[in-house]
Amino acid sequence: QQQVKQSPQSLIVQKGGISIINCAYENTAFDYFPWYQQFPGKGPALLIAIRPDVSEKKEGRFTISFNKSAKQFSLHIMDSQPGDSATYFCAASKGSDNKLTFGGGTRVLVKP
């Protein structure tokens, strides 16, 4: 019940295209859903996060869509750039215990 399932495992998109990564969770106690971006040899860095009281959050080219009833959330990267090539992790946590439960990661490659 603690799992967060992420798909796809990898994604190739042309420059200017849209990258879409999906996550699903089981634990309805989760109340914070961040997305992390990780470049090779670096630690995960927070990209954008959402709470379940909103259905969408946009920051620049990055948008999280959240569907509470379906227990799913997704990351959309608009106008993908080669610099966006990285591994993206969705995660979830519940306020009572702080720890992050990560999805399996999606390796995104943006081709110029």
Next chain:
Amino acid sequence: EPEVTQTPSHQVTQMGQEVILRCVPISNHLYFYWYRQILGQKVEFLVSFYNNEISEKSEIFDDQFSVERPDGSNFTLKIRSTKLEDSAMYFCASKIGSRNTEAFFGQGTRLTVV
């Protein structure tokens, strides 16, 4: 910009040896974590630490693991008798507050057990 700093960046150790991974969290943060990432797999929670004690640990964090905050700045992870399967990237993270605040990750220590 403040950052979480981890040392060393890479550690190679013989099976059965003890290793200590070091972290300097962001100075005004109160919550500290260790996560690990086995090559090609997802990031997994190991332990959380607050107010000088462990607040939660995963089933991975067994008796061979321990954490310590020996002074006001360092946060360490000790693995007492390393096994081959401990080979992974270990990430330290810190947060300023408890609920729904951003966790800042260090760049990681790659531990290789041979």
